[in-house]
Amino acid sequence: MLSNRAAKSQSARISEPRVTSMTRESDGTYTIGISYELxxxxYDDSIAIARSGSQYLLFNKWTIIRPLLKQLTFNAPTAHDNFVVNDVHxxxxxxxxxxxxxDSxxxxxxAYPGTYTVKADTGKYFNTNELTIHLNADGAxxxxxxxxxxxxxxxTAIAQTLHNELNECATMKTLRKDGCPFGYTPIFLSGEEPAIxxxxxxxxxxxxxxxxxxxxTYSTRYDGRVKRVFEAPDDFNKDIRRIWTDYETFSVDxxxxxxxxxxxxxxxxxxxYY
Structure with missing residues (x-):
């Protein structure tokens, strides 16, 4: 956040900076009181400076040891990690x-004091709001x-992908398959495992x-419907084979x-699910 791009907008920057006081501390550093407009x-604030040698043999060289920095804070869902602040990712x-x-x-x-616009970096599949935060203004x-x-x-994209996946599941030539939300476990009165x-x-x-x-995560209503057909012995006469047709209603998680x-x-x- 400490970049020119993050504060490139003129309206995002502080203005009218002024030095209002200078106090020498016991350790030889100086606290500089300043004011600015945002x-x-x-607003009134301060920075701290310290001598760090000399230049041109005559002049003291100063280093800012406590710059004018603030905390840009906001709240967001824990499931999202990427954001855009003043066009900086x-x-x-x-x-x-x-x-x-x-879940937040x-x-x-x-960041430096200023005005920042914040939003989630979402791509095409999510909507997000945009916040304007004046860094130094009140607000939790x-x-x-x-x-x-x-x-x-x-x-729409998940529904289409789901349709394709279910169509692929419907090509199986078995009663069940890993990764498919529908299947069948037959129960026959004879108690024997029939040849299906x-x-x-x-x-x-x-x-x-x-x-x-x-x-x-996603889930669907319990309104999917699939037809199953197979050949197996009759319940009462295993020497007779017949076609069994039925329908299954299912949902997907x-x-x-x-x-x-x-x-x-x-x-x-x-x-x-069981």
Whole structure:
């Protein structure tokens, strides 16, 4: 945050800086009282300087040992790490995490006094608000909350990816498959494990995306429907083989990841709910 880019806007900078006092401390350093204007208000503050040798043999050389720095603080969901501050991309790795509350955390970035606009670096699949923070104005971090919500584009992209994954599951020639949310465990009256052949599946309708979370989880309604067909012995006469046809209603729970514009899904397997 201590860069020219972060304070490049003229309106973001302090103005009318003035030295108001100078006090020599017992250790030989000096505290310099200053005032400046920000957002049409006047603030008083101070910096500290110390001698660090001489230049041109005649003049003291001074170093600022306590610069005019502040903490830019705001609150954001713990599931998101990347933000944009005055067009500068920053992450939680650059911040001090000062507190956690439920699914959010307070971050503090070291910055010069000024005016900063802050928003989440979200890409195309999330919406976010934009905060304007006057660094020196009153305001608790909890009043400065970055909201991040999945948008309609993400829901559409996950739904399409889910349809493709379910179509792939429907090509299986077995009664169940890892990574597929539907399957079948037959129970026959004879108690014997029958020889099941000619297994096929066909999607009838796709489950509706019901919930998307910022932490990468999703779930659907219980309205997916798939048709299954297989050949197996009759319950009462194992010498007779017949075609068994039925329908299964199912939902999907799982996780998603985003790589650029591409969505990758993981679906909980059939039977993982029990």
């Amino acid at each position: 957002n049409r208000k006047t 920053v992450s939680t790795h650059h911040a001090e995490i000062t507190s956690y509350v439920d 955390r307070t971050m503090a970035f070291t 971090p909890f009043d400065r909350y970055i909201e991040i919500k999945p948008n309609g584009e993400l829901k 052949t000619n297994i096929s599946w066909a999607m009838e309708s796709y489950p509706t995306i019901d919930d998307l979370q910022l932490n990468g 799982g996780t998603y990841t985003i790589d650029g514009d591409k969505i990758r899904l993981h679906m909980d397997s059939y039977g993982s």
